[in-house]
Amino acid sequence: MGWFRRKPARDTGDEKPAAGHERPPLIDRANEADAIRQALYLAGFHPHQEKSGGRVRAGYRVEDVGLGPTFLVRHSGNADEERLHEERSYMAALAALGYVVEPVTDESAGGLRVWPLGQRPALPVIDPRELVNEWLRSLTIIGEGKSIDETLALIASVNRTGTHAVPIRTPLPPDDARALESVLAWNNEIRSRQAGVNLLVEQLLIRWLAEATGQTWNQVVQRLALGIEELLPPEQPTNS
Structure with missing residues (x-):
């Protein structure tokens, strides 16, 4: 039987290095x-x-x-x-x-x-307290009685209005598709938490208003609906 030298295994880069031999x-x-x-x-x-x-x-x-x-x-x-x-x-x-x-x-x-190949910018961490602070800052500005354009501009100046870029290629490769899914999920989570903050603040304000005026919850909501209706522009007639 002849002896032969075993060839070293080809390094594919997929093998996990042994303990103590990781690259610095x-x-x-x-x-x-x-x-x-x-x-x-x-x-x-x-x-x-x-x-x-x-x-x-x-x-x-x-x-x-x-x-x-x-x-x-x-x-x-x-x-x-x-x-x-x-x-x-x-x-x-x-x-x-x-x-x-x-x-x-x-x-x-x-x-x-x-970014190194295969890496992307980390999505910002969602801070519930910051969402509450943004809502409170918006309420404070709304109470200043400025025009709609001035109010929106002030809110945008004190609250975050940045965008998150998602570079993608065509045809869409799997890693770009996963990045897009992550950003959409993050955006949905932000919107969901913002809706929760809005509901929390609205609940407290309506409760306090009802207690201060002696009205019921439903009466306050009805008056609120009528007030909003007066502020909205009239509906445009639809062309049949």
């Missing part, structure tokens, strides 16, 4: 940054290079500067128009490969925030 987080971060650099290079862009004699070739730079899980991608050119053009091109190329990319809102920094 810094190695993972370095690999994630290198993956972004490689993606930009294969897309036809050139990296920033410092050559002999003090010469510099402008190009992309991928840096880990403490932006949470994201990396900062910038073009090293000095001209603003060139930098913005190149960074828009970086964004399009990375997004086409499945990266989530957002412009940095801090004008002094500029550049792009890029």
